[in-house]
Amino acid sequence: MNKVLLFNPRSANNTFRIPNSILNIAASIENRYEWVIVDGNRETNPQQTILDYLATGQFKYLGFTVMPGPQLRQAIPIAKAVKEQFKNTTMIWGGYFPSNHSKVVLDSGYVDFIVNGPGDNCFPKLLDALERFEPYEFLKNLIYKTNGKIVKTAKEDLIDQDSLPPLPYHQLNRFYPMEKYLGKTFLGDRTFAYHSSIGCPFTCSFCAVVPIYEARWKAKSAITVYNDVKYIKEKWGADAIEFHDNNFFVSEKRVVDFSGMVKNDNMTWWGMARIDTMDKFKDASLAAIREAGCKIIFFGAESGNDKVLAQMDKGGTQTGEQIIRFAERMKKFDIIPEYSFVLGTPAPTQAEVQEQIDFDINFIKQVKHANPNTEIVIYTYSPVPTEGSEMFEEVIKSGFAFPEKLEDWISPAWESFDLRKNPLTPWLTADMIDKIRNFETVLNGLYPTVTDIRLSLLKRKAIKLMAGLRYKANLFDYPYEIKLLQKVWKYRQPEIQGF
Ligand code: B12
Numbered sequence: 127m128n129k130v131l132l133f134n135p136r137s138a139n140n141t142f143r144i145p146n147s148i149l150n151i152a153a154s155i156e157n158r159y160e161w162v163i164v165d166g167n168r169e170t171n172p173q174q175t176i177l178d179y180l181a182t183g184q185f186k187y188l189g190f191t192v193m194p195g196p197q198l199r200q201a202i203p204i205a206k207a208v209k210e211q212f213k214n215t216t217m218i219w220g221g222y223f224p225s226n227h228s229k230v231v232l233d234s235g236y237v238d239f240i241v242n243g244p245g246d247n248c249f250p251k252l253l254d255a256l257e258r259f260e261p262y263e264f265l266k267n268l269i270y271k272t273n274g275k276i277v278k279t280a281k282e283d284l285i286d287q288d289s290l291p292p293l294p295y296h297q298l299n300r301f302y303p304m305e306k307y308l309g310k311t312f313l314g315d316r317t318f319a320y321h322s323s324i325g326c327p328f329t330c331s332f333c334a335v336v337p338i339y340e341a342r343w344k345a346k347s348a349i350t351v352y353n354d355v356k357y358i359k360e361k362w363g364a365d366a367i368e369f370h371d372n373n374f375f376v377s378e379k380r381v382v383d384f385s386g387m388v389k390n391d392n393m394t395w396w397g398m399a400r401i402d403t404m405d406k407f408k409d410a411s412l413a414a415i416r417e418a419g420c421k422i423i424f425f426g427a428e429s430g431n432d433k434v435l436a437q438m439d440k441g442g443t444q445t446g447e448q449i450i451r452f453a454e455r456m457k458k459f460d461i462i463p464e465y466s467f468v469l470g471t472p473a474p475t476q477a478e479v480q481e482q483i484d485f486d487i488n489f490i491k492q493v494k495h496a497n498p499n500t501e502i503v504i505y506t507y508s509p510v511p512t513e514g515s516e517m518f519e520e521v522i523k524s525g526f527a528f529p530e531k532l533e534d535w536i537s538p539a540w541e542s543f544d545l546r547k548n549p550l551t552p553w554l555t556a557d558m559i560d561k562i563r564n565f566e567t568v569l570n571g572l573y574p575t576v577t578d579i580r581l582s583l584l585k586r587k588a589i590k591l592m593a594g595l596r597y598k599a600n601l602f603d604y605p606y607e608i609k610l611l612q613k614v615w616k617y618r619q620p621e622i623q624g625f
């Protein structure tokens with residue numbers, strides 16, 4: 127009776143991705159503990175499935191992976207129901223939400239342990255310790271409560287990624303046919319999600335990766351990535367890859383080596399990068415990346431204002447001038463730059479906050495002018511606990527506080543906070559939020575994302591026509607007619623549904 131149940135709460139409405147987070151955890155205990163997986167994306171009633179498994183009396187441990195936002199909607203009530211009905215089970219949460227918000231999670235009373243960051247070593251070691259009644263206090267990457275106090279153990283060095291066990295796709299396939307994980311996207315008919323590195327070497331002050339990875343990054347080698355891609359192509363029929371790494375393009379050499387290997391495999395791919403890093407890449411490298419099938423790259427542009435970039439810890443190397451120049455440079459290589467902006471960052475006065483929003487709206491228009499193919503994604507700044515950063519200090523000073531009860535995170539207001547749509551931050555007025563969202567509506571109307579493959583040419587033309595007039599005249603208020611069409615035609619925003 128020591129089986130392990132692994133749960134990936136629902137994270138998307140369609141285009142389900144391979145649940146890589148929980149699959150890595152499954153790999154860490156493969157051949158050591160018997161495990162089952164429950165994927166909330168593929169279940170109509172995951173709570174019942176989980177309770178049915180537990181009712182067999184064979185399961186002792188539950189591992190939940192939790193990102194902020196919609197995953198909490200299943201994670202919280204299901205964890206609660208499990209603890210009420212099966213008190214003797216051990217509930218372990220991992221992923222970005224519990225790692226960054228450990229207090230609220232442990233205070234809930236229904237989570238016993240949090241794995242803080244990578245679980246590849248910590249999870250099997252924790253199970254071994256619990257099974258053998260041995261101390262777990264010395265294990266790295268663990269957060270737990272003892273005598274009402276929260277204890278965080280030391281962080282482990284990042285593991286050599288080439289030494290990780292292969293992901294047990296064939297086992298996942300026993301529970302949920304792999305077929306449905308290979309979705310049709312802008313990239314291809316059978317798109318596969320893959321993760322080739324962990325962490326990130328940078329310290330942007332708004333980013334949830336920073337408190338967990340503390341500017342560390344470790345990647346699989348080009349040959350390992352290539353072998354995996356080849357296997358995925360041959361065994362599971364993938365024709366496109368989404369690289370889900372926080373920062374796939376950290377090393378020019380690794381990416382160019384990989385490109386050289388994959389170029390004859392007819393794979394299309396996408397990944398995330400920094401503008402200042404890739405701007406240093408040689409022309410020959412960018413050409414090789416495109417030739418190897420990379421069609422679109424996601425960049426955190428964040429803002430066109432150098433002062434704000436500095437406050438975000440993006441400054442020094444990334445500038446507004448560079449953002450525009452690089453968008454133009456990408457034209458030459460036929461790679462679509464997908465720029466994400468974070469609007470609504472804190473400033474000492476409301477006038478300055480407003481000024482900054484107006485500045486970036488104008489800046490985004492300049493980017494579009496320089497390269498109309500640039501895809502724009504607009505987030506509203508939602509604080510993450512990046513303690514010690516100048517920006518987070520400003521956030522705390524403003525009186526902002528995260529919910530103190532875990533259940534409050536699934537209130538509609540905090541859910542949209544997680545989606546970075548309505549941040550509940552004291553310095554943003556309702557008018558400012560409306561301005562950002564209305565501009566986004568008009569912009570998406572004039573330039574519908576290429577990643578929404580269901581939007582026909584005719585529909586695109588109709589929305590573009592309406593939005594074009596507003597865009598030119600800077601009339602962003604009350605764009606109800608565009609919203610209506612987007613609603614009727616179910617316009618898909620990549621920042622919410624995935625790319
Ligand atoms: C794939 C992905 C998604 C997918 C869904 C993933 C799924 N689980 O089904 C989609 C595209 C739907 C998605 C959506 C969102 N996402 Co998302 N997503 C990612 C992404 C790119 C990769 C996650 C992944 O597969 N990692 C691979 C594994 C190997 O790494 P890992 O998750 O860190 O897992 C390790 C450890 O964390 C730990 N661990 C994780 N889970 C568990 C569980 C247990 C039991 C244990 C022991 C350990 C453990 O061990 C693992 C192995 O070492 C990450 C960024 C990233 N690169 O990690 C963002 C990320 C997690 N998403 C994020 C966010 C905010 C969202 C959204 C909520 C909002 C948004 N606007 O993007 C939306 C939600 C929308 C919705 N409708 O649900 C943020 C979280 C930020 C934060 N504040 O904490 C991230 C970090 C991106 C970012 N840099 O901002 N996402």
Ligand code: SF4
Nearest residue numbers: 326328329330333372
């Ligand atoms: S470069 Fe991207 S992933 Fe890295 S710290 Fe900055 S925002 Fe986060």
